[in-house]
Amino acid sequence: MLSRLMSGSDRSLDREFNCTVRLLDDSEYTCTVQRDAKGQWLFEQVCQHLNLLEKDYFGIRFVDPDKQRHWLEFSKAITKQMRTQPPYTMCLRVKFYPPDPATLKEEITRYLVFLQIKRDLYHGRLLCKSSDAATLAAFILQAEIGDYDPGKHPEGYSSKFQFFPKHSERLERRIAEIHKAELIGQSPETAEMNFLRKAQTLETYGVDPHPSKDVSGNTAFLSFTPFGFVVLQGNRRIHFLRWNEVTKLKFEGKTFHIYATHQEDQKIILTYFAPTPDACKHLWKCGVENQAFYQFEKSSQVRTVSSSNLFFKGSRFRYSGKVAKEVMEQSAKIRREPPEIHRSGMVPSRSCPSITHGPRQSSVPRTRRRAVHISIMEGLESLRDSGHSTPVRSVSDGNSFLHSRGNGAERGNRTRTAEFSEDSYSPSDSVLSTPVSNDPSDQAQVRHTNGPRSNQEEGGTELCTQKQARPQGVKPKGKRSQLEKSRPIQHGPEARVNEFICSLARLFLVTLALLFALLILLIVLTESELDLAFLRDIRRTPEFQQFHYEYFCPLRRWLACKLRWMGGHLIDK
Template sequence: MFKFGSKSDMNVGYQCNVRLLDDAEILECQLSAADKGSNLLDHICEQLNLVEKDYFGLRYVDTARQRHWLDLSKSVIKQIKDMDPILFNFRVKFYPPDPFKLKEDITRYHIFLQLKRDLVHGRLYCTQHESSYLAALIVQAEYGDYDPDVHIDNYVTAMKLLLKQTQQIEEKIMEIHQDELKGMEPTTAENTFLRKVVTLDTYGIDPHPVKDHKGNQLYLGINYQGILTFQGVLKLHHFRWPEVNKLKFEGKMFIIHLIYREKKHTVGFKCPTVSACRHVWRCAIEQMLFFTVPSSSSIPSVITGGSIFSFGGKFRYTGRVEKEVLEDHPRDDQPSIVRSSSLRIKASSVPDTPMTPLTSDIGNSDIRGSLSDYFFHESLGHSYSESHLMRVTQRMSRMPKPMPLLPTAKPPPPQTSSAAHVPTASRELQSHVPPPLPQLLHSQSQLPRTSSLLPPSPSPPPPPPPASPSSSSKFHFMRVFWPSFITAATIVVAIIVILLETDSEAFSAIRQMPEMVTLRTQYYEQIKQYFKL
């Protein structure tokens, strides 16, 4: 898709789209080949008026269906070489241990938006009573007090609040909203939601499928506390950051070196692919550094070993750590928050996010369900999500692109939709089998917001010619060939040296073979004399 390395391409503009947390708004930006990930994230946070931006990140899925966090220290274009169109998801990357230590309400509101997504997608697992109460708090924050003249019949059914949302659960949500939460301000409802959520084991957890040494299917969760493992609804292990001595990966194996009760332990988990293992390792490294290191300036590069069939990894942390963020001075004037109806029916002009199948019989609304079953069902949606995303983004790329704004221009205020909005799941979850096509509802048209990192140009540049598909496969072949060739050559040389240098009678017959005599006299002895000189 793109050509890299040419100085003439450094000023070429690339169109990219960033989906925000409420799923109803998309920022359209223009990038140059020189723009780094930090430039794009800074620009997005500037549009959203976020100062405590270190808790957020940009996520994307590559052509191999592997999720990634955008590396802030590297060029954006070099990280998404084969992506066309370019689509990122603005998400919370580091969930704060205590959201109320944040200095700005607008940062806390975006944490709240992310947790609403986690609840509806089932990542924030809890009992049926807890999920009903959390959903009622969301309704209170969005609708306010119950008004029988406005909130008629089943007014909750227009909102997608939980992964499994039955009529019985909706009745329970309305009962709590009408009786227990009357008179609660929207801000108070959001803060109550946050206080309840941070006590859950799955707070800040993005599940990674792995297998243990017995082949049992588990899920790794990584957050501010450490690394957790789940099987079903049970939390099996909790490796806290003070106990973790080292993190590394070798091929598909993610390895944790622990010091527990003054003894060293090693725990390994097998990931589905090498790239998935690298992603888990990098997520764990970033979470550990962000929440445990006192200063980002003292963090060295982190290196891990890899294996004979894969290269190791090298990672350099970019940005501030949490302690530095909390010690930063707040702004004198707090920005105002424009709350959006993110759980209502989405505007028809906004491209759909790929849908998570809602056919699972379990979810965060039923404690009898299985967390592993949920993750299995959610993984089923990936093939459909990818194909659906390609259709959506291709249609989006054919839409007339607005002229980019000047970097100094103020963005328009966030738009809200008065219509109901049914959210769709994140495209970030892996899957393999297409789910049934869900029914998507649309309301009145709403144009996406636009912004730019570059000044406007008189005419868009012509698209570069597509890259050859053979280069990717050749690269992966060479990654396997060279380590194997070097290893085999080393073994052969070692065997020859042993045969020719030892006086053992066991190898006398081999040494007397004509081929070995020729090898010794014409090559081996001359090489020895050369190195002796």
């Protein structure tokens, strides 16, 4: 805390500072920023530098000292979002992937999205089969070095470039075959367009993984795509919820909940655990922004959402940008000469680093992190890069999510497991996301879905009545009342104690009355068939449904079991 205060006081002395933004082609843009400048100003400067108009798909990302990623909020001052002293280093990335990249209006936008997806392929976020990987790599070669030329491209030329973290010679030969025979004559624009169309068909398109664990402690990768919420495990997509099926996203500490309604009004709750509370909050904010961007038709429909449950305030957040439909409508109105695109020729040290030149430079400031082991399999090796996670459980396993109506919540094509690669999904951490904690105690502390909470209350109150002693020497006859009336009222310590006990008794009785009233209301909500408007609204809230299925139903079964046992015990006697 003291270091934060000292760093804040140091920043207040400088009215301006330098900020460097690393672009998608690994070049850097540096500008001088005023101390009170907001994130929107910096983003506008970067877009002006790139001559970019379709800018709502992009965002600026930075990493804090704890290696947690954040998106720069445009409505807040830059200095208030940073935990370090200037100068600052950030990076420009695609924040919202276009549902169909071919519909983008300008070529400069498609080129930047092409660079982003190429990075996803290299770092392992875009995982696919060997055949699709060879096609995508061949499109990259065609877009950046042109047609195959025997004089310029000797045997094994495709091995000079590293499209993936690791790949086999067989895959390199297949990439060269496609580039030589099938892509001759394609211009860079055509090759990039074909690359985008092919990538858009893959199940991991738009995946920006967040590492987490399920209720059993197994690693999971959560992601928000243009089409919905995705959970990845191994080489499978074990959960897929469309945006119109997701009813609420909520987090409490490290625990992240996804409330969804499936076909036939089947409701499920998915529960995962993030490494840290900051990582969980970042996951929640990403989900809120993606759902607002892709689901709503107008930005005026976006409302402030809260991470709280029924009784606590929690965090509040509202997406303040345009939605996808508004962005496409605005793009259709663009009327200008296409800006010039300075494509960088594909050399081994740029977008696909050469094996002989060492590893590629990270797109964000480097920090020390544990190396990620990647097993090499025939064909496409496991691709790495990002920070999502997925539970190592099948869809039929009910421990990774909670059913509200039977075990049929995972039926249908939308939740069917789908394999998308020969290899397990193991992205690396090029953007320095928070590592997943391997400590099982973290899950034990927050595992609250395995039964009702039993609260045993022991207490007792003693209602004391004041005993009035008869004065000595006075007979209980006619003059008794006169003597008692003429006696002065004593306000000693005993009287004050008695008043305090009586007040506690009254408070206890009032509390019991309120609890009884709440119990009656709870029984009406859960057991009665009254279809009043306000009761119906309460029953439909995710918080009430969670309370009903996680706590009330198990508690009711427990009480029924105890009553049956007591009844049987009395009958036996």
